[in-house]
Amino acid sequence: MRPYADNDYPAHHKPDWKVIAGLWPYLAEYRGRVAMAVLLLVTAKLATVATPVALKYIVDYLDATRPEQMIMWIPVALVVVYGLLRFGSTLFSEMRDAVFARVAERAMRRVSLRVFRHLHQLELSFHLDRKTGGLARDIERGTNGISFLLRFTLFNIVPTILEIVLVSAILLWAFSPGYVLAILVAVVVYVVFSIQVTEWRTRYVREANARDNQSNSRAVDSLLNYETVKYFNNEDFEARQYDEDLAEWEQARLRNRLSLAALNTGQALIIGVALIVIMAMAVREVASGAITLGDFTMINAYLIQLFIPLNALGFVYREIRQALVNVERLFGLLNEPPLVTDAEDAEPLEVRKGEVRFENVHFAYQAARPILHGVSFEIPAGHKVAVVGASGAGKSTLARLLFRFFDVDDGRIVIDGQDIRSVTQDSLREAIGVVPQDTxxxxxxxxxxxxxxxxxxxxxxxxxxxxxxxxxxxxxxxxxxxxxxxxxxxxxxxxxxxxxxxxxxxxxxNPPILILDEATSSLDTVSEQVILEALREVSEQRTTLVIAHRLSTVQDADTILVMADGRIVERGDHQQLLAVDGRYAELWNRQQKSGEAESSPDQED
Structure with missing residues (x-):
């Protein structure tokens, strides 16, 4: 049993912040680029922090110097420095983004490929339980979330913290500790408020994602079954079902938006109060002569410069919180262990003759519902063995076990004396060709x-x-x-x-072993004869297992196995089984009388 299906991620489940640490392997590939990006980040931030200082000296020089005493090159030089610092801040930031771009894009590529490969390694039952539309959304949001986490964790949170430290140090050195205290209190209150409210509203983010998956899965599933929808005139029914899913998505998105508005309003209030308090302190000190007009300008510039990224920090935290939810889902897929795996000492399968044996095989998809009970038979090299029986007898399960979609619970399956669990899956499947019931x-x-x-x-x-x-x-x-x-x-x-x-x-x-799984069950008589001729040609000189409902298609088999309730109850060739006058003869006579050699397709066995 898998822990989570597409839409049942628990609302109370909190994402693991260790997910961020899991991104390091994707950064490690470009350590040099990451180091260069960090260096440019620090340089850009130093230029940003130095800009208000240049502005202070410009204002102080203009305020303290009379026009007749002014030396024009000094304020001009200060203005040039101010402009260069502004430009340098932008230049180094853009250079940082350019250097880091390859890292982020390559990380998205690597993780997308890794998830894609991993999903192909997971067993058949995983994909039967999954909804493709929701799975695709999880992958899309997860890879985008990785890019977001890499960029914003490194380029927003880190530089914002660095800027807070630098500004606090400058204000502490140049002015009274009251400014630093007020800024730190505002930052702490802001961060605590943002975290608490974001934690509260994460349930709405998860719910919106789940409803998005649900509606997308519904749309994809309906469109993939276009013909079935048309056969039953169920276009309106499908539209109503889709609209119900969209209505749930709409409500989830609305709650998400309203909670976001509450968060934004609270953050703006905290910043507004902090600005009023700090600027009032600066105005009082200017009026008393404790600080200059240039100092006042520098404090104002620092507050604007500080609270803008701090406001962005609130946005970034919200987005990181959502990205963590998405990346966690993606990493959750990567953490799904395949139930069918290669043994540690697995060797490539060596097909010498192509002889296949089932030895006392027991199997159940669910423990409470056994499918096969001690099935044993042999397919000699180059021979054709057919398996027939009623639906649910376990016929198709034999093909799935031979192809290792599942592993046997007891007993073993061997090819040329090699247990298929002891060889690599790639080599096993390379040796087997399948013509399925539904291509x-x-x-x-x-x-x-x-x-x-x-x-x-x-x-x-x-x-x-x-x-x-x-x-x-x-x-x-x-x-x-x-x-x-x-x-x-x-x-x-x-x-x-x-x-x-x-x-x-x-x-x-051109495999040495062939599985024909109900290869003609859905065809008309004329098409069936053409396909049978092609199947006879493809099965010549190959070890062939045929799963069939139409007995007329397996008369030429070297051996026919009759299954009932997960056991082989009769075996022999066509004539021998008719002579026994048992289950096979009963099935044959019934199909002959009905004028067709077909029963309903076996989907469960």
């Missing part, structure tokens, strides 16, 4: 979908595979030929055409 294609050209069987194949090899799968005549009839788009999930092709694409892929992959 799903990528939304790309027909050629690219064919070439997916072996992406490095030459154009000649792809064309040959299409010919062997009896696709050549169909492709020639298309105006765009191999460049014809197949549409989302291959919806522009018929069931038979998609199955032939799957067969062509297997020809191109």
């Amino acid at each position: 799903v294609l990528f939304n790309d050209t027909l050629y690219r979908n064919l070439a997916y069987g072996r992406p490095g194949a030459t154009e000649e090899e792809v064309h040959r595979a299409a010919k062997l799968a009896h696709l050549e005549q169909f492709i020639e009839s298309l105006p765009d030929g191999y460049q014809t788009p197949v549409g989302e999930r291959g919806l522009k092709l018929s069931g038979g055409e998609k199955q032939r694409v799957a067969i062509a892929r297997v020809f191109l992959k």
